[in-house]
Amino acid sequence: MQFMLLFSRQGKLRLQKWYVPLSDKEKKKITRELVQTVLARKPKMCSFLEWRDLKIVYKRYASLYFCCAIEDQDNELITLEIIHRYVELLDKYFGSVCELDIIFNFEKAYFILDEFLLGGEVQETSKKNVLKAIEQADLLQEFQEVLGVPRNPSPDSLSHVMNILMSQCTK
Amino acid sequence: MPAVSKGDGMRGLAVFISDIRNCKSKEAEIKRINKELANIRSKFKGDKALDGYSKKKYVCKLLFIFLLGHDIDFGHMEAVNLLSSNRYTEKQIGYLFISVLVNSNSELIRLINNAIKNDLASRNPTFMGLALHCIANVGSREMAEAFAGEIPKILVAGDTMDSAKQSAALCLLRLYRTSPHLVPTGDWASRVVHLLNDQHLGVVTAATSLITTLAQKNPEEFKTSVSLAVSRLSRIVTSASTDLQDYTYYFVPAPWLSVKLLRLLQCYPPPEDPAVRGRLTECLETILNKAQEPPKSKKVQHSNAKNAVLFEAISLIIHHDSEPNLLVRACNQLGQFLQHRETNLRYLALESMCTLASSEFSHEAVKTHIETVITALKTERDVSVRQRAVDLLYAMCDRSNAQQIVAEMLSYLETADYSIREEIVLKVAILAEKYAVDYTWYVDTILNLIRIAGDYVSEEVWYRVIQIVINRDDVQGYAAKTVFESLQAPACHENLVKVGGYILGEFGNLIAGDPRSSPLVQFNLLHSKFHLCSVPTRALLLSTYIKFVNLFPEVKSTIQDVLRSDSQLRNADAELQQRAVEYLRLSTVASTDILATVLEEMPPFPERESSILAKLKKKKGPGTVMGLEEGKRERGPDVNGGPEPAPASATSTPSPSADLLGLGAVPPAPAGPPPSGGLLVDVFSDSPSAVAPLAPGSEDNFARFVCKNNGVLFENQLLQIGLKSEFRQNLGRMFIFYGNKTSTQFLNFTPTLICSDDLQANILGSACPALPAAQCVWRRVASKAFNSRRSKPFPGAALVSA
Numbered sequence: 001m002q003f004m005l006l007f008s009r010q011g012k013l014r015l016q017k018w019y020v021p022l023s024d025k026e027k028k029k030i031t032r033e034l035v036q037t038v039l040a041r042k043p044k045m046c047s048f049l050e051w052r053d054l055k056i057v058y059k060r061y062a063s064l065y066f067c068c069a070i071e072d073q074d075n076e077l078i079t080l081e082i083i084h085r086y087v088e089l090l091d092k093y094f095g096s097v098c099e100l101d102i103i104f105n106f107e108k109a110y111f112i113l114d115e116f117l118l119g120g121e122v123q124e125t126s127k128k129n130v131l132k133a134i135e136q137a138d139l140l141q142e143f144q145e146v147l148g149v150p151r152n153p154s155p156d157s158l159s160h161v162m163n164i165l166m167s168q169c170t171k
Numbered sequence: 172m173p174a175v176s177k178g179d180g181m182r183g184l185a186v187f188i189s190d191i192r193n194c195k196s197k198e199a200e201i202k203r204i205n206k207e208l209a210n211i212r213s214k215f216k217g218d219k220a221l222d223g224y225s226k227k228k229y230v231c232k233l234l235f236i237f238l239l240g241h242d243i244d245f246g247h248m249e250a251v252n253l254l255s256s257n258r259y260t261e262k263q264i265g266y267l268f269i270s271v272l273v274n275s276n277s278e279l280i281r282l283i284n285n286a287i288k289n290d291l292a293s294r295n296p297t298f299m300g301l302a303l304h305c306i307a308n309v310g311s312r313e314m315a316e317a318f319a320g321e322i323p324k325i326l327v328a329g330d331t332m333d334s335a336k337q338s339a340a341l342c343l344l345r346l347y348r349t350s351p352h353l354v355p356t357g358d359w360a361s362r363v364v365h366l367l368n369d370q371h372l373g374v375v376t377a378a379t380s381l382i383t384t385l386a387q388k389n390p391e392e393f394k395t396s397v398s399l400a401v402s403r404l405s406r407i408v409t410s411a412s413t414d415l416q417d418y419t420y421y422f423v424p425a426p427w428l429s430v431k432l433l434r435l436l437q438c439y440p441p442p443e444d445p446a447v448r449g450r451l452t453e454c455l456e457t458i459l460n461k462a463q464e465p466p467k468s469k470k471v472q473h474s475n476a477k478n479a480v481l482f483e484a485i486s487l488i489i490h491h492d493s494e495p496n497l498l499v500r501a502c503n504q505l506g507q508f509l510q511h512r513e514t515n516l517r518y519l520a521l522e523s524m525c526t527l528a529s530s531e532f533s534h535e536a537v538k539t540h541i542e543t544v545i546t547a548l549k550t551e552r553d554v555s556v557r558q559r560a561v562d563l564l565y566a567m568c569d570r571s572n573a574q575q576i577v578a579e580m581l582s583y584l585e586t587a588d589y590s591i592r593e594e595i596v597l598k599v600a601i602l603a604e605k606y607a608v609d610y611t612w613y614v615d616t617i618l619n620l621i622r623i624a625g626d627y628v629s630e631e632v633w634y635r636v637i638q639i640v641i642n643r644d645d646v647q648g649y650a651a652k653t654v655f656e657s658l659q660a661p662a663c664h665e666n667l668v669k670v671g672g673y674i675l676g677e678f679g680n681l682i683a684g685d686p687r688s689s690p691l692v693q694f695n696l697l698h699s700k701f702h703l704c705s706v707p708t709r710a711l712l713l714s715t716y717i718k719f720v721n722l723f724p725e726v727k728s729t730i731q732d733v734l735r736s737d738s739q740l741r742n743a744d745a746e747l748q749q750r751a752v753e754y755l756r757l758s759t760v761a762s763t764d765i766l767a768t769v770l771e772e773m774p775p776f777p778e779r780e781s782s783i784l785a786k787l788k789k790k791k792g793p794g795t796v797m798g799l800e801e802g803k804r805e806r807g808p809d810v811n812g813g814p815e816p817a818p819a820s821a822t823s824t825p826s827p828s829a830d831l832l833g834l835g836a837v838p839p840a841p842a843g844p845p846p847s848g849g850l851l852v853d854v855f856s857d858s859p860s861a862v863a864p865l866a867p868g869s870e871d872n873f874a875r876f877v878c879k880n881n882g883v884l885f886e887n888q889l890l891q892i893g894l895k896s897e898f899r900q901n902l903g904r905m906f907i908f909y910g911n912k913t914s915t916q917f918l919n920f921t922p923t924l925i926c927s928d929d930l931q932a933n934i935l936g937s938a939c940p941a942l943p944a945a946q947c948v949w950r951r952v953a954s955k956a957f958n959s960r961r962s963k964p965f966p967g968a969a970l971v972s973a
Contacts, residue, residue: 045553046514077479119307119345121380124373126417
């Protein structure tokens with residue numbers, strides 16, 4: 001996958017994940033053009049279109065468009081399901097996710113995406129495992145706060161504490 | 172709201188976001204943002220050291236502002252500081268910031284790399300995960316330099332956790348994509364292949380992605396992955412729905428992994444080991460069978476996942492192109508999809524069929540669906556689906572259905588979307604030329620093209636039609652007549668005037684006998700359009716007028732009057748003025764003989780490759796099937812004698828018998844050493860030293876292969892040698908056919924192929940002991956997977972016969 005964009009019906013970008021190195025200017029240009037192209041599509045049209053030399057796979061969930069750009073030899077249908085799986089993950093994590101969740105917790109949306117896709121490829125296809133990883137991280141943060149774990153550790157003392165915490169998380 | 176209550180929910184951030192959302196105008200938003208930026212700036216510069224929570228909050232705010240679309244030019248240092256925090260979310264936000272706002276300050280990079288190194292070494296899987304994610308997200312050259320050696324070790328180490336292995340694999344993949352030369356080739360390759368057998372399907376998925384990309388560059392190193400992939404795939408496909416637990420997606424077992432394994436298999440030719448090949452065939456048949464079974468769930472996710480695997484399997488079948496049974500089944504399956512309710516499936520079926528159409532086994536099967544495709548072209552509401560239908564018609568076109576297809580494409584053109592018209596015009600032009608049995612049909616088609624979509628008819632197209640008309644005597648009269656009639660339409664496109672002007676200028680005499688198209692009538696017709704045309708067209712028309720002066724003396728004075736008029740002689744455009752002046756003078760001064768010589772009929776153009784094809788390829792972009800540049804050299808075969816030992820080295824002197832076949836002067840090859848053991852010839856290179864020059868006629872044939880995949884390579888009275896190549900993305904193969912034109916059998920006919928080393932491994936057997944009279948034998952020569960889609964020209968092949 002080359003990039004993934006989430007945007008609203010008004011064309012406001014809610015999430016942008018780029019898997020290829022591009023300058024900021026190029027990113028803005030691509031975003032603008034692509035958002036326009038996708039928003040111009042009618043409801044009954046198919047979910048795939050050719051754009052420049054890429055294939056675009058998009059799907060609309062409520063007020064958000066999920067749009068992925070894949071290369072010529074990539075499989076379109078499985079990309080549709082990548083989008084669906086990501087929505088499922090968000091849904092499970094936020095509990096009935098809506099656009100506002102993604103706006104106010106944008107950093108969480110990125111973290112969840114990173115557990116699922118890395119470098120443009122699917123990393124973990126088990127929903128359980130992805131959610132477990134996110135939960136572990138959240139739990140870890142809670143423990144750290146509760147235990148008052150120092151922020152800038154000296155190497156020895158903290159690793160001990162960390163190991164305890166981690167082993168407790170993985171039970 | 173989130174399942175885990177987060178004490179770190181940054182209230183300040185939520186308030187800020189709300190404020191932005193409540194801004195009524197763009198100016199208000201910018202004002203609010205600037206206020207916040209000033210606030211953050213002062214906090215960062217402030218005397219009091221910020222605590223981690225606040226730092227995290229402000230960095231997050233900056234990130235939000237950046238993602239809104241505004242530029243951020245500070246905050247990097249604070250983000251980098253967060254990396255060394257031990258608090259998880261602080262670290263996390265720090266990493267997120269630096270992966271989104273990549274900074275090229277070398278000091279910062281050093282600090283970042285340091286932090287990553289610490290996290291990688293920490294053996295804490297969560298921190299390692301963060302670090303690996305960061306490397307995969309940024310993938311810069313500096314990171315590659317720092318970590319490319321480290322990551323493979325993490326990947327294959329026995330004690331690495333599964334999640335870290337997954338991340339490491341994809342991290343390595345990203346680094347490889349951006350800086351391939353920095354990823355060391357090592358003995359970890361076999362260990363990576365071994366990961367395909369891992370218990371954890373997530374690890375297998377990540378490893379498969381990695382191997383697929385690496386195998387394209389070094390297929391040899393990862394060859395062992397093929398059998399492992401086949402067995403893995405086979406196990407998945409035959410598993411019951413409860414076996415794979417959480418890796419089953421809506422009743423489809425491990426669809427992502429299946430698709431990836433099928434992709435991996437497309438990097439290699441069909442497996443040689445019969446057991447492996449049998450298993451793979453069984454697997455593919457199972458997938459095809461499953462498509463016929465009733466669905467286990469009504470949900471679209473189920474059918475999408477199932478069909479994703481099916482389509483990828485069909486891609487593999489097409490790529491192998493070796494099992495006619497599978498190909499035909501695939502074709503039938505796609506045929507069913509062509510009429511499916513779901514638009515997506517119809518779209519994909521049309522797309523897949525395009526590739527099927529080029530395979531010799533299934534080309535006929537594809538053609539049977541022509542009516543469905545034509546209906547799709549006429550009735551589909553989605554323009555992208557219609558476009559695929561056009562592509563498929565183009566791909567399935569051959570002599571038997573060319574007229575029908577061209578007619579359909581022309582009628583589609585009348586209502587087609589403007590953005591795709593030029594492509595359709597090019598395609599119609601190519602098809603019309605390629606399959607024209609009767610060139611009057613070709614001329615009609617092109618003129619129709621101009622009539623329907625004149626604006627999109629590029630120069631290459633109408634140059635070509637003129638070339639063809641000039642080269643073929645039989646169609647000249649017809650062309651003149653048709654063009655004349657078309658020009659009489661009240662509003663005709665300028666391209667038609669150009670073509671018409673040129674053709675009448677050359678061949679107007681062929682219709683001048685008929686009083687309805689007498690010279691004066693022709694002239695008046697053309698001149699009536701004159702003032703409506705642009706400068707280049709007018710220049711062309713002026714040339715036509717002087718040709719008329721030569722052809723039809725009776726209109727000479729009329730034309731001279733026109734040329735003499737001020738609007739010509741004093742025309743603002745220099746070209747037009749010059750032409751008018753010179754033509755006028757020429758007509759006055761020159762005698763009829765000289766005039767006739769100067770304005771003699773155009774001689775036939777030399778046969779050359781149509782530039783239209785090149786233009787179409789350029790237009791479609793690098794993703795399509797491209798003919799790679801190949802250089803070929805060959806020498807005449809030695810016939811009817813005992814086999815002369817084929818010269819093994821590249822710089823051999825031609826065997827004496829070669830001269831007897833009259834190949835023309837073939838001087839002995841110079842003694843220079845061959846470049847690295849092969850006859851490396853690049854079409855465009857200038858180094859003739861190590862190579863014997865071509866036989867005269869083959870120069871053209873040789874150059875032809877730049878744009879064409881098929882054609883005759885060499886021909887003389889005894890033998891015809893042709894070449895057919897097929898390419899799909901990064902894979903290619905060549906067939907050579909030898910045709911015996913004599914009535915005697917060739918005995919001991921042993922063609923030898925000389926080519927570069929890395930191609931040598933892929934040469935399949937090319938001996939054929941006897942070539943019967945007047946027959947033609949195909950030999951598959953080579954299959955090779957090339958580097959990448961954007962392939963570089965690969966070394967040439969030379970053909971030497973014994």
